[in-house]
Amino acid sequence: MNPKLLFWVPAILRLSFVLVGVGILWYFFGPIAGLLAGLLAMCVLLVVQLQYLYRLAEWLDEPSSSALPDGWGAWTDIFSRLYKMRRGDEKNQAELTEWLARFRQAMSLLPDGVVIMDDVLFLEWCNPAAEKHLGLKLDRDKGMRVTNLVRSPEFMDYIILGRYDQPLSLSLRDRKLIAHIIPFENRRQILVTHDATESERIEMMRRDFIANASHELRTPLTVINGFLEIALGQPKLDAQTRLAHVKLMSEQGHRMQNLVEDMLTLTRLESVDYPLRPERVNIPALLEQVLQEAKALSAGRHDISLEVDGPDIKGSTEELRSAFGNLTSNAVRYTPGQGRIEMTWRQTAAGPQFEVRDTGIGIRPEHISRLTERFYRVDKSRSRETQGTGLGLAIVKHVLLRHDASLTIESQPEQGSCFAVKFPQKVVWGD
Structure with missing residues (x-):
C-alpha cells in the first residue's frame, strides 16, 4: 500500500471519531459540552504526539535498535522504519569494524x-x-x-x-x-x-666474498702461470730448479683446490635445497678421526690429546667432522712447536660440549667477534704460511647453525685460546 495512505487514512479516521463524538455530545448535551469534549480530545492527541516527539528526540541523542520506543498510530510505522534503518546501520558498522580489525591485524603482521x-x-x-x-x-x-x-x-x-x-x-x-x-x-x-639493512648487508657480503675469492684465487694462479712461463721460456732449466718450481706449483694448486672445496661447502650449507638429515653420530669414532688428522698435520710438533666423556648426538657426521676438524686444524696451525692442544667432549647441564684448547699465539679481543666472517684473518702473512683458506670458521658457523649449536671463543694473546661448541640437550641421541 502507498505509504501516504498508511499515514493519512488512520489520521483521518481518528479525527472522524473525534468529530463524531463531539457531534453526539453536542446533540444530547448541547454545544458547550461538545466543544469542551472536542477540545479535550485534541489536547490528548497533542500531548501524545508531543510525548512521542520527546521520546524520538531522546532516542536520536543515543540511537540504538534495542532502545527504540514502541509507537501508536502513525508513530508505529515511523519507529518501525527507524528500527530497520538502525539495524542496517548497526550491521554495516559491525562489518566495517570487523574489516578494520582485520586490516589492522594484517598490517600489523x-x-x-x-x-x-x-x-x-x-x-x-x-x-x-x-x-x-x-x-x-x-x-x-x-x-x-x-x-x-x-x-x-x-x-x-x-x-x-x-x-x-x-x-x-x-x-x-x-x-x-x-x-x-x-x-x-x-x-x-x-x-x-x-x-633494507639485511639486504644491504648480504649484498655487501656478496661483493666482499667475490672480491676476496678472486684475490685468493689470483695468487696461486699467478704463481702457477709464472712458473709455466719460465718453463716455456727456459726449457733447459736444471732438474733441481725445475723440481722446486713443480713443488711450488703443486702447493699453490692444492691451495686453490682447498679454497674451491671450501667455497662449495659453504654454498651447500647455505642452500635451502640441502636440508639437514639427522643421523646418529658416533662421537668417539668421529673425534678419533679428527685426532689422527690433527696429528698428521702437526707431524709430531705438538702434544695433542683427546678426552671423550659424553653421549652420541643427532646430526650430520660429515658436517660435524668438518667443523671439529677446522677447529682442531686451526689450533695446530696457530700453536708453535712443542705446544699443547687438548680436545674434550663432555656432557654438561645445558647439553653436550666440544672444546679445543691450545697454548698458541692467542687472539686479541677486537678480532674475536669477526673470526667467523669469510676470509677474515687476524694475521694474513701467517695465514699464507699455514695454508689456510680463510673460510674454516665460516664453515664452522654454518654447520653449528644447522645443528642449533653455538660457538664461544675465549683467548688471550700469547697464552692460548679455547673454542667451545655448545649443543642443546635435545640433540642427544635417544632423547
Whole structure:
C-alpha cells in the first residue's frame, strides 16, 4: 500500500471519531459540552504526539535498535522504519569494524612499515613495523605531524619536493630504510617503509666474498702461470730448479683446490635445497678421526690429546667432522712447536660440549667477534704460511647453525685460546 495512505487514512479516521463524538455530545448535551469534549480530545492527541516527539528526540541523542520506543498510530510505522534503518546501520558498522580489525591485524603482521597520514602529514595510524623503523609510538604520537617525529634532512627534502614517484633511501636509527609516500583519497597519504639493512648487508657480503675469492684465487694462479712461463721460456732449466718450481706449483694448486672445496661447502650449507638429515653420530669414532688428522698435520710438533666423556648426538657426521676438524686444524696451525692442544667432549647441564684448547699465539679481543666472517684473518702473512683458506670458521658457523649449536671463543694473546661448541640437550641421541 502507498505509504501516504498508511499515514493519512488512520489520521483521518481518528479525527472522524473525534468529530463524531463531539457531534453526539453536542446533540444530547448541547454545544458547550461538545466543544469542551472536542477540545479535550485534541489536547490528548497533542500531548501524545508531543510525548512521542520527546521520546524520538531522546532516542536520536543515543540511537540504538534495542532502545527504540514502541509507537501508536502513525508513530508505529515511523519507529518501525527507524528500527530497520538502525539495524542496517548497526550491521554495516559491525562489518566495517570487523574489516578494520582485520586490516589492522594484517598490517600489523607486515614486515614493512605502514603509516597513514592526512593531507598535512598528521599521524592517524601506523603498524608496529613503522614504529620500529621510524621510532614512532601510536598511543603517544597520534595526531602529531610526522615531519616533527622523523628528524631527517633527507626525509624533509623528500616531503617538501613532493616527488613521490621515486622511493627515498634513508639512514635512520642504524637502519637502511626505503621510504615511499603514496597519496590516496583526497585527504590521506600512506608512508611505506622497507628495512633494507639485511639486504644491504648480504649484498655487501656478496661483493666482499667475490672480491676476496678472486684475490685468493689470483695468487696461486699467478704463481702457477709464472712458473709455466719460465718453463716455456727456459726449457733447459736444471732438474733441481725445475723440481722446486713443480713443488711450488703443486702447493699453490692444492691451495686453490682447498679454497674451491671450501667455497662449495659453504654454498651447500647455505642452500635451502640441502636440508639437514639427522643421523646418529658416533662421537668417539668421529673425534678419533679428527685426532689422527690433527696429528698428521702437526707431524709430531705438538702434544695433542683427546678426552671423550659424553653421549652420541643427532646430526650430520660429515658436517660435524668438518667443523671439529677446522677447529682442531686451526689450533695446530696457530700453536708453535712443542705446544699443547687438548680436545674434550663432555656432557654438561645445558647439553653436550666440544672444546679445543691450545697454548698458541692467542687472539686479541677486537678480532674475536669477526673470526667467523669469510676470509677474515687476524694475521694474513701467517695465514699464507699455514695454508689456510680463510673460510674454516665460516664453515664452522654454518654447520653449528644447522645443528642449533653455538660457538664461544675465549683467548688471550700469547697464552692460548679455547673454542667451545655448545649443543642443546635435545640433540642427544635417544632423547
